[in-house]
Amino acid sequence: MTALSDARTSRWAVLTALVTTSVVLTACGSGGGDSGSGAGQPTSGGTLTFAVGSDAGCVDPQQVASNETIYSVRQIVDSLTDQDPKTGTIVPWLAKSWDVSSDATTFTFHLRSDVTFSDGSKLTAQVVKDNFDAVPKLGALGTLAEGYLSGVKSTTVVDPLTVKVTFSQPNAQFLQATSTHSLGIESSASVKRTPQQKCSDGVIGSGPFVLKQYVQNQSITLAKRTGYAWGSSQWSKKGEAYLDKLVFKVVPEAGVRAGSLQSGQVDAISSVGKANEAALKGGQVTLQRRANPGVVFGLGLNNARPALKDTRVRQAIVSAIDRQQIADTVFPTGTRAATSVLAQTTPDYTSLASDLTSDAAKAKALLDLSGWKMGSDGIRTKDGKKLSLTVKWFPNASTNQPALELIQQQLKAVGVEVVLKQLQVTQFAPTLQSGDFDAVWGNVTRADPDILRSSFSTKLANFYHLPASSLDTALSEQAATVDAAKRRQLVTQVQQSLVRNAYYVPVVELQTQLGVAKKVHDVNFDASSRIQLHDTWIG
Amino acid sequence: MRRYVIKRLGQAVGVLWAAYTVSFLVLDYLPGDPVTAMASAGMDSGQVDPQQIAALRHEYGFDKPVLVQYAEYLGRAVRGDFGDSVSTGRPVTSALADALPQTLQLTGAALLLAVVLGGALAVLATYTAQRWLRQLLLSLPPLGVSVPTFWVGLLLVETFSFRLHWFPAFGNDGFKGLVLPALTLAVPTGAQIAQVLAKSLLTALDQAYVETARAKGAGRWRVHLRHALRNAALPALTVVGLLVGQLIAGSVVVETVFSRDGLGRVTAAAVTAQDIPLVQGVVVFGALIFVMTNLVIDLVYPLFDPRLVVASGRKAALA
Numbered sequence: 001m002t003a004l005s006d007a008r009t010s011r012w013a014v015l016t017a018l019v020t021t022s023v024v025l026t027a028c029g030s031g032g033g034d035s036g037s038g039a040g041q042p043t044s045g046g047t048l049t050f051a052v053g054s055d056a057g058c059v060d061p062q063q064v065a066s067n068e069t070i071y072s073v074r075q076i077v078d079s080l081t082d083q084d085p086k087t088g089t090i091v092p093w094l095a096k097s098w099d100v101s102s103d104a105t106t107f108t109f110h111l112r113s114d115v116t117f118s119d120g121s122k123l124t125a126q127v128v129k130d131n132f133d134a135v136p137k138l139g140a141l142g143t144l145a146e147g148y149l150s151g152v153k154s155t156t157v158v159d160p161l162t163v164k165v166t167f168s169q170p171n172a173q174f175l176q177a178t179s180t181h182s183l184g185i186e187s188s189a190s191v192k193r194t195p196q197q198k199c200s201d202g203v204i205g206s207g208p209f210v211l212k213q214y215v216q217n218q219s220i221t222l223a224k225r226t227g228y229a230w231g232s233s234q235w236s237k238k239g240e241a242y243l244d245k246l247v248f249k250v251v252p253e254a255g256v257r258a259g260s261l262q263s264g265q266v267d268a269i270s271s272v273g274k275a276n277e278a279a280l281k282g283g284q285v286t287l288q289r290r291a292n293p294g295v296v297f298g299l300g301l302n303n304a305r306p307a308l309k310d311t312r313v314r315q316a317i318v319s320a321i322d323r324q325q326i327a328d329t330v331f332p333t334g335t336r337a338a339t340s341v342l343a344q345t346t347p348d349y350t351s352l353a354s355d356l357t358s359d360a361a362k363a364k365a366l367l368d369l370s371g372w373k374m375g376s377d378g379i380r381t382k383d384g385k386k387l388s389l390t391v392k393w394f395p396n397a398s399t400n401q402p403a404l405e406l407i408q409q410q411l412k413a414v415g416v417e418v419v420l421k422q423l424q425v426t427q428f429a430p431t432l433q434s435g436d437f438d439a440v441w442g443n444v445t446r447a448d449p450d451i452l453r454s455s456f457s458t459k460l461a462n463f464y465h466l467p468a469s470s471l472d473t474a475l476s477e478q479a480a481t482v483d484a485a486k487r488r489q490l491v492t493q494v495q496q497s498l499v500r501n502a503y504y505v506p507v508v509e510l511q512t513q514l515g516v517a518k519k520v521h522d523v524n525f526d527a528s529s530r531i532q533l534h535d536t537w538i539g
Numbered sequence: 540m541r542r543y544v545i546k547r548l549g550q551a552v553g554v555l556w557a558a559y560t561v562s563f564l565v566l567d568y569l570p571g572d573p574v575t576a577m578a579s580a581g582m583d584s585g586q587v588d589p590q591q592i593a594a595l596r597h598e599y600g601f602d603k604p605v606l607v608q609y610a611e612y613l614g615r616a617v618r619g620d621f622g623d624s625v626s627t628g629r630p631v632t633s634a635l636a637d638a639l640p641q642t643l644q645l646t647g648a649a650l651l652l653a654v655v656l657g658g659a660l661a662v663l664a665t666y667t668a669q670r671w672l673r674q675l676l677l678s679l680p681p682l683g684v685s686v687p688t689f690w691v692g693l694l695l696v697e698t699f700s701f702r703l704h705w706f707p708a709f710g711n712d713g714f715k716g717l718v719l720p721a722l723t724l725a726v727p728t729g730a731q732i733a734q735v736l737a738k739s740l741l742t743a744l745d746q747a748y749v750e751t752a753r754a755k756g757a758g759r760w761r762v763h764l765r766h767a768l769r770n771a772a773l774p775a776l777t778v779v780g781l782l783v784g785q786l787i788a789g790s791v792v793v794e795t796v797f798s799r800d801g802l803g804r805v806t807a808a809a810v811t812a813q814d815i816p817l818v819q820g821v822v823v824f825g826a827l828i829f830v831m832t833n834l835v836i837d838l839v840y841p842l843f844d845p846r847l848v849v850a851s852g853r854k855a856a857l858a
Contacts, residue, residue, distance in 0.1 A: 051709075057627045057808070140577060140591040196628025216627065216634075217808060218711065218800045251709045251798040255693060259701040260708045424569070426576035426813055433589050 040521075042237070046538040047245040048520065051257045051266040055250045058199035059214045061184045062135060063142040067445075067512070068270055070181055070530050072220045072248040077184030077205035080109050080128070082232035083176060083447060083527035085290075088347030090175050093232040094123060094185060094206070104170040104480050109178075111161040115230045117187035118210045125163035129155045130191045132165060135183070141195045147454070148177035170480030172487065173450030176347075180447075180528065206230070208241040208534040222246040235534050236522075242537035261285055261515050267538070268520060272513040273398060274332050284518045289334045290525040291509040293346035294446040295455055296338040297403070299391065299439040299505035304465035307387060308438065312370040314502035317389075320363035320414045321407060323356065327508045330402045334513075338506035341452065341498045345509075345529065348449045348491035352499045356506060363414040372415070380415035388417040393441040394425045403507070404441055432463040443510050447527040449491040453479055456498060464503065471497045547837065551830040558826035559616065559819060563609055566815050572601045573625035576813045599625060612819065621823075622816040624809070631820035634805060639824075641711055642801035645793065646786040648717055649724035654779065656725065657732030661775075664733075665740040666763050677737060683730025688789055692723040692796035709798035720797040724789050728782050735778045739771035746770070772843055780836040784829045 056069035061077050064070055080095040095109040115123035132155040135145045153166045167174065177183055187204040202211040208231065209222035228240045249266065251257045257269040258276040262283065272280065272287060280287060299317070301308050308314055323337030336344065339353040372380035372387050380387040389411075393400050401422075408418040423431060431437055444451055453475040454460060458468045471494060478490040498504055512529045522535045574596045596602050600611070615622060621631035657680075664676035699719060700708040706719050743749065744767050752766045790803030802821060809817035 055808075057812075140574070140595045143591075146591075194628075196623075200627060200629055215800065216637075217804050218798075249709060249798065252795050253693075253798070256696055256708050256796065256798065259697060263701040263704065263708070265700070265708055424571060425811075426569075426571035429592065430571060430575050 040539055042242060042521065042537040043539045044240075044242045044537070045244050046242075047247060048243050048268065048533065048536060048538065049247045049249060049266045051249045051251040051260055051269045053250070053252055053254065053257065053271050055217050055220075057216060059202040059211060059220060060142075060186075060195070060198035061181045061203070061205070062131075062145045062186065063138060063195060063199060064181075065144050067530060069220075071270065072222065072246065073211075074181040074184070074207075074526075074530060075209040075222055075246065075533055076203065076207045076211055077181065077186060078115070078207050078230065078232070079180065079184050080111075080178040081175065082234045083179040084234060085345070085525055085527040088447065088527060090179060091233045093179070093234075094230065095178075098175070100172075100175060100482050102482060104172040104174075104482050105167045107165045107174055107178075108158065109163050109165075111163065112230055113161055115206050117204050117206045118225055119187055119189060119204045121187050121189065121204075123185065123206060124160050125157040126160075127188050127191075128163045128185060129157055130188050131183075131185050134191045138195055142182070144180070145182035148174065148180070148183055170476075172479050172481055173448045173453075176448035176450075181530070209246055212245075217250055219250065220248040222248075231534055232532075235532070237535050241534045243533065246533060255279075258515065261517065264517070267517045268523060269515045272332065272515045274330070276515075277333055280515050286516050286518055287333075288514045288516055288523065288525070289332070289511050290529045291336060291343045291345045291511050292443070292445045292529045293343050293527065294451050295341055295444040295504075296343050296506045296509050297441070297443040298338060298341075298507040299407070300442060300464050301439050301503065301505060302435060302437055302465050303467065303503055304435070305438055307385075307389075310370050311501055312366045313372070313387075314505070316363040316366040316370075316414065317411065317416065318356065318499075318502045318505050319359045319366065320411050320416065321505065321507060322358040322410055323507055324358070325410075326403050326406050330399050330406065331508055332511055332513045335511045336509045338508055340495050341504055341506050342449060342495060343509040345527075346447060346449060346451075348488045350492040350495050352495060355496075355499050360410075360414055367415060374415050378412065378415060379417045386417060387415065388419060389438040390419045390421055391439045391441060392421045392423055392431055392437045394423055394428050396425050396428075400441060407507070432461075435463070435465060439505075445510070445528065449487075449494075450479055452491070452494050452498070456494075456503065466503050469497075471501075471503075544834075544838075547834055551834065554830050555823055555826050558822050559613065560609075562819055562822040563612070563815075566813065566818060567605055569813060571813060572596065573813050573815060574599060574601055576811075577626065612816070616819070616823065621820040624814050624817040626808070626812040626814045626817070631816050634817065635802070635820055635824055638800060638802045638805045641799060642787070642790050642794070642803060644717060645720055645724065645790055645799065645801060646783070648721035649728060649786055649789075650779070650783070652721055652725035653729035653732055653782070657729035658736060658775075660729070660733040661736035661740055662763065662768065664737050665744065665767075666759070680730040680734040680737070683726050684734070686726070688723060688727060688792050689796050691726050692720070692793060695719045695723055696796070711799050711801075716797075716799070720793050720799055723796070724786060724793045727789065728786060731778060731782060732775055736771060736775040739774045740767055743767040743771040769843065773840065776836060776840070776843065780833040783832040784825070787825050787828060 050071065052068040052071060054066065054068045056064045056066040058064050058069070059073050061073040064073055078094050080093060081090045082093040083090055094112055094115055096112055097110045099108045111123060111125060117123065132149060132152065135142065135149050136152065138146050151167045151169050151171060153168045156164045158164050184205060190198060190203040202214055208225055208228045210225050212223045213221040222245065224241050224244050226240060231238065251260060254271065254273055254276055258272065258279050260266045261269045262279060262285065277287065301314060303309065327335045327337045339351045339356060340349055342349045367380055372382045375381045391404060393404055404420050408420060411418050431440065444455060456464065456466055456471070457475045458466050458472050459476070474490050474494045474497070478487050478494065481487040481490060499506065514523065516523050519538055521537050521539065524532050524535055526532050574592055600608065612622065623630055624634055660676060660679060664673050667673050696708050696719060699705045707716050710716050749762055749766055752762050787802065790801055791807050794801045794803035795807060805817065806821045809821060
């Protein structure tokens, strides 16, 4: 949903750029630094007005999957754990500590005793059980949360402050999952309501802010929770949040968001694209960026297609693509070319940059070797068949089309024809299921390497039709490994196998870019490149 | 008179049914349904289990044959129940009722501005004796019709909000927030009114009764406003009826540019999510407003021209 608004506004981007040129001309001063933190003493109070591009139509953190809405609803709930964005380590939040069984099937959490929800009820093991029992019932309405708990056998109350979650199979990713907004803990009263009621009326959480008002397609207003004293161990301020009030305004037009920030009508904006960067540089605005963890943007190949069954053809495609050129011309400043299947911000990421260099000569040699001969029209053929790939894509980000058009040119240069086929976003899930594609363009955001198992294990959905191999074993083993060093080793092995066999063609990392007024300090990215606003202050 | 109104109401029902049916068929023809739309919405957050999609589809009844779905929806719609929005779970009627006042404010203000500005432009252009000024004024309406609405909107926001800080760039708050969106929406509408009115004013000014009025010693303004304008107003009035539909359609763009809540935003969101019940509600509702406005306009013709008898219908009146 997020991205749709981006696509819708993309055709306006040029005009917006024209219109905002005047702002560039009048703007003075030099470019801003990386973060608005530091200057002066933090002060309490004030209202932060944040313009986002879309509204998911739902204010239940367990159901929302769109970043633009997660920014606000994340502030309402706390999670059992938190994740250090620098190291990826899981740290205490609502749970003081936890034990994981050596086979990664049983997770026992020891809860803090002083936590209350904003309706006055206390956090107990029973409340956590109620949440985890309700989440699987959300089904397709809460795919993220439901996926994290898939294979759950039981959640049991050991004592009033100890809760045990048991899975039927090893599930190492669950610990990281407990740090996400999707498994944010809601009060028992909220859990009992229907998914639709939670969507439209919101939920009661124990978070640093409380939902005050939700006007669909218009705004989400949050107020500081007074007496809040159980913040994540990751946060710098103890106790209540600095800000009194957070107002999230839905402003779909990217140019209007940028102008509103520049003219001081809002304090921060989401989704700053390349077209609006110039208008925001200098003056009173800082651009904040962080790469999204998870699987990078790239071509998800259908490895069962005759031409793509040949490893050399896939490797040729990987070599033919000039990632740096795509990152530099299409994506926001600072976007990094992919150096693995995983983005650099993902825990256990390994740089495989040397396997992902651009080398057209190597690509041509590989194709020659596999018997694809250059035809008179510049497209290679073999046994009378053209080497042609249909890439299906979805307009969920304005960068998709220009990026793919560049890929089309780069592959044409080595004799591979690319046919681009745009589908409605609503066709994404059916397309993957049907397998009716040579390649699809996409990415997946997740701050745990287990996303590789959901995406590429042949024991699961296997949408990319990989052949069964030792890769499956490594993927299953990492899911059963609690030891950090051992898991890292397995995940490294998986990344090497995926990149060297070219089962997936990594292209660029998705980068989240926010525009923040200079007077606003410490708008901090969490490990999933979303934001926490407890430590944020204005001064 | 009564027979005429009954006949027109019958036609209105026919139009509403047609709008309902066509929109249903179009939505059915599109690939996917609201459930696949939902499952694809968070497409950067992983894949959805096909079984869950099937379960949800069954829950909403999208697995039934098309004709059965159509009959069920229509049967409920006739009783005023458009069901619940698939994407938000809210009743469609309450979603529309919430959005309606905002859009009525916007389109009402835009229509008023369009009639006043467009009318004034047409009168001035035809009144002035300066040839160059007339040419200049008459070239404005085609310009107003041809510039894209969203561009006008962005230009106004840039000038009056970002630079001069006179009006807010987004939101539904009060009169100040209404000025720029209403002006944006009024530009193409006013331009069309001006085009039609100027043309019929020029025609009217050539008529014999104008000569007569002049011969009797009426002043230029009196001839222009009292005699020519009154006769020239009827075609413009017909156009206003048609423009109401255009205003509602234009609100989709204007409400998006100015981040206003209203029917336009509801429509855009509903179409994106393939939220069939909500789209159906919007279509029928829009058609209802359109039909009603045109009915009212037909009924007020005699106020402008007492020679017209309503029963003879609009075509006879304009012949």
